[in-house]
Amino acid sequence: MLYRTYWETERWLALPPTQAEKSRPQSLLASGWLVIGGFTVLTLGWLVYHSFWQPAWLTLSPNWFKELVNLLELSAFLTLIAVWGVLGWRHWRPHIQPTPSLPQLELDHLFAFSPGDFERYVAGLFRRKGYVVKQRGGTGDLGVDLELLAPGNRRAIVQCKRYQNTVGAEMVRELYGTLIHEKALHAFLITTADISPAARLWAQGKPMTLIDGETLMQIAAALQGNE
Numbered sequence: 001m002l003y004r005t006y007w008e009t010e011r012w013l014a015l016p017p018t019q020a021e022k023s024r025p026q027s028l029l030a031s032g033w034l035v036i037g038g039f040t041v042l043t044l045g046w047l048v049y050h051s052f053w054q055p056a057w058l059t060l061s062p063n064w065f066k067e068l069v070n071l072l073e074l075s076a077f078l079t080l081i082a083v084w085g086v087l088g089w090r091h092w093r094p095h096i097q098p099t100p101s102l103p104q105l106e107l108d109h110l111f112a113f114s115p116g117d118f119e120r121y122v123a124g125l126f127r128r129k130g131y132v133v134k135q136r137g138g139t140g141d142l143g144v145d146l147e148l149l150a151p152g153n154r155r156a157i158v159q160c161k162r163y164q165n166t167v168g169a170e171m172v173r174e175l176y177g178t179l180i181h182e183k184a185l186h187a188f189l190i191t192t193a194d195i196s197p198a199a200r201l202w203a204q205g206k207p208m209t210l211i212d213g214e215t216l217m218q219i220a221a222a223l224q225g226n227e
Helices: 006-013 019-053 063-092 107-111 115-128 169-182 197-203 213-225
Strands: 132-135 146-150 154-161 186-191 208-211
Touching: 019 063, 107 213, 115 132, 115 146, 115 154, 115 213, 154 169, 169 186, 169 197, 169 208, 186 213, 197 208, 208 213
Parallel strands: 154 186, 186 208
Antiparallel strands: 132 146, 146 154
């Protein structure tokens, strides 16, 4: 039986948005356009009125009041230019290219990766799940290949093992020590190999997720299918 992964738990706990949540962005967008449109009409209408008809009450007003009106007119006009300039840039700017799809690989392909390539591949999977990923693999990494940041500043660590031999309990115990040292909330062990029953048993009840090669391939396929 495959180990229940943290990704699966996340998906089961995610509640679908309510109808109110779905309509809220559209309501906010409509309100924003209404405010911008109203401000534009009022500002341009006043500028036209002031320029062509020269209201008598303004002509008879004190000089300080006239200067204040002129300053407000200039501020409103510059604000309009800035707002519509930003809106125009957002509309006409080149569309950002989507993140390239992750290639659907087999375990044999992952075995051919260098350790650094495998870490980058795993980092791509976590990014697909919305994590902020920092690669730390290399000399002095203290057993941490990737560092994750989830919403709410929840921090986790990842150890990537491109192995063919079964991962035993000793490696899991070492990762648990690293988890405590790093003061992270969760630790992931991602490997291309099998994970021994003793290792899984030792990790039970601890904030650790063990993902073997078969499960890793299923996760990658699921993420590929969600694109």
